[in-house]
Structures are given as C-alpha cells and as structure tokens.
Amino acid sequence: MSCLRTPHLLKEYFSDELSTVAREKIEAHVSACEYCRAELTDVLEAKEILEGWQQQKAPHWDRGSELFRREHQTVDQHLTFWDRMRWQLIPTSASFLMLLLVLFNLQLSSDQTGFTISFGSPAVSSSYLKHELQIFDEIQRSELENAIRQLEVRQDSQNMELIRSVMYKNQQDMLSGLEGIYALFEDQRLRDLEDMRIGYQQLMDSDYETLRSLRQLAQYVSYQE
C-alpha cells in the first residue's frame, strides 16, 4: 500500500510559508489517506525524538579573549603611517609654523593705530630712523651719565673707606714704629752710657797710668838730678 502524493505532501508539510489553504488541503488528504497519515506520524515522531535533545553547557574555555587581545594589539602595532601621524600632527604643525615664523621673520607689533603683522625687515624712513637713533642716543647718554655718577659716588665712598683704613693702618704702624724707635733709642742710650762708663774707666785707668808714669818720671828725674 502506498500513495504517490506522500513525498510531495510531507515535504511541503514542513514548509516555512505554507498557506492556510495549502495546509488545509494537506491535512484533508492526510486524514483521508491512511498511508500518508502513517508517514506523517512517523516523521513527526522522529522530529519529536530529536526535539528531546537536552542542551549541554559548553565547557569552560578562554573564549579566544587572549587571542583577541593579542591580535588587537598586533593590529595597533601595524597602524599605517597616517594613523601614526594623526596623533603627532598637532606638534608637527606647531613646529612647522614656528619654522615659518623664523624663516620669514614674521613680526607682530602694536602701536597707537593697532596691531601690525609684517614679514621680513620693516621698511622705515631715514628721518624716523634718525629720530629714533637720537632718542636712543639720548637715553643711552643719560643712562651712561647716571651710571658714571653712581660709579663716582661708589668710588668716592670706596676711596674714603680705603683712606680711612690706610690711615688707621699707618697710625697703628707709626705707633708701633715709635715704640720701636723709643726702645731702640733707650737701648742705644743704655749702650752709650755703658760705653761712656767703660771709656771713662779706661780714661781714668789711662790717666792713672799716665799719672803714675809721670810720677815715676818725676822720681826718675829727681833721682837723676
């Protein structure tokens, strides 16, 4: 016993978008056809057995996190030139700008009329330059005079201090010198007195000898006579 429609009907039975009409047609046939009914029961039972699967929990694993982190770091290390430069763009631009300022001698000046930005050496008239130089010269001169004045004042005070110290030194030296001279004179005087005493003694001794010689001479003369 078989039905030619069974394979077609059963494969359509599980279709995802089976219309209500088509389903009703299949169910009508299945309820009427014993073979198709038995077949449908079999495949539904098989489906039911499979749907009895109990979900198992996956064993613990690192979920590829380590690989993910490592690979991501590797990706970071292989950034393109522009990716790397993106973060260095600001300092590089600033350096380049500074270089341009230096190369083109960019100047920013402000006066009563406002701000002025100029490239290269500023163009000035000779009269303005002369005037500026004169002012500069006067300022320099007054500053120089002031400096000289201050220097003189400072020099005077230093000189006075020096003289004072020299005089004090001289005074000290002189005092010690006088004391030395006095000691020397005193020493000399004592020595002279001693010499005089010795000389006088010698003189006295000599006179005595002379006197004795004269006495002897007188005695001799008297004796001769």
Next chain:
Amino acid sequence: MHLIDEDTALVDAALKGSAHAWEKLVRRYEDRIYNQGLRLTGSRSDAMDLMQEVFLGVYRNLHRFRGDAKFSSWIFRIAHNKAIDMKRRKRLMPFVSNSTDQDGDMLDSFPGHSSLEAEEVFSERQNNKAILSLLSELPMNQRLIVELKIFQSQTFEEIASIQEVSVNTVKTRFYSSLKKLKTISEEKNVLS
C-alpha cells in the same frame, strides 16, 4: 534592545577592539555551537575543537559580517562549513555507530554532580545518547539539514543558501532524513 540589534552592536564594538563585547558575543552563542558540535561529531573533544574553530573563523571574518543578515545565520553557516571541513579532515563519522563512545566522555561520565543530579543528568544524557545514535546513521548532508532545521530553526531557504542546493532539494532531504530516523529508531528499539 532587540537581540539582532544587540548582536550587531556587539560585533561593531568587537571590531573596534572591545574584548568585553567579543566575550559577550561568544557567550551568547557558545552553548548552541557546542551542542551543534556534539550532534555533528558525537564527541565532546571534537565538539570543543569545532566550537573553537568556529569562533576563530568568526573572529577572522568579523569585518566581513554585514548587518543586513542575522548574525545567528552567519555563525551557523560558519559552523556548518567548519563541520564539513572537520569531517573531511578527521573522517570520524559515523561517530557513535556502536555502543562505545570514542571519548568515553559525554555519555557515561558526570563529573561534579551528586547522585540525584547524576541520575537526572544520566537520564538527560541517555536521551542525548539515543539522539546521537540516530543521527550517526545519517549521511553528513542530511545530518546538517536536520541540525539547521530542527535545532537552529533555519528556514529551508536559508539552508538551501548554506548548502548551495535548491529549496526543493532541502525539503526532500529533510523529509527523507526524518523518515530514515524513524526507521532506524524502530530498528534500534527492536534490537534493544
């Protein structure tokens, strides 16, 4: 936020380097991919290998993911292709054609469970064992169709797109697969 939008947001964040987003994305799909691996390979270690290969493939191709498609469809397509690659490489199928599991793991051991829990787990896993035993009798292309249609709730059109065959062929194979599973089930019941 809608789940699909959340998937897309996580993909975007992962592409920008967020490891947290990547982990969250993996957590959302790892159990489904692992169970898919179990049903397609019948082995915990192979299922684990398959799951890791799938997520590696997802990571490598994340930049190719377009938000116009569902992320779930995209990842199941990758899992489908990885399973075929593994089948070609390892030639492990049929994986539980006899009563001895090659790993001797998922069907017989219950680490970390009390006796009562182990009984429940045993019952659950006996059920899973029976399903694996049935699936092992199907050729890979039919097993994949059953997997995608019943467990991943993909439409026939999506399955046809993944397998690069016509929708009609997919429908026919699906019906044939269920019919064959019923026949095998009856045979095994008679044998047991």
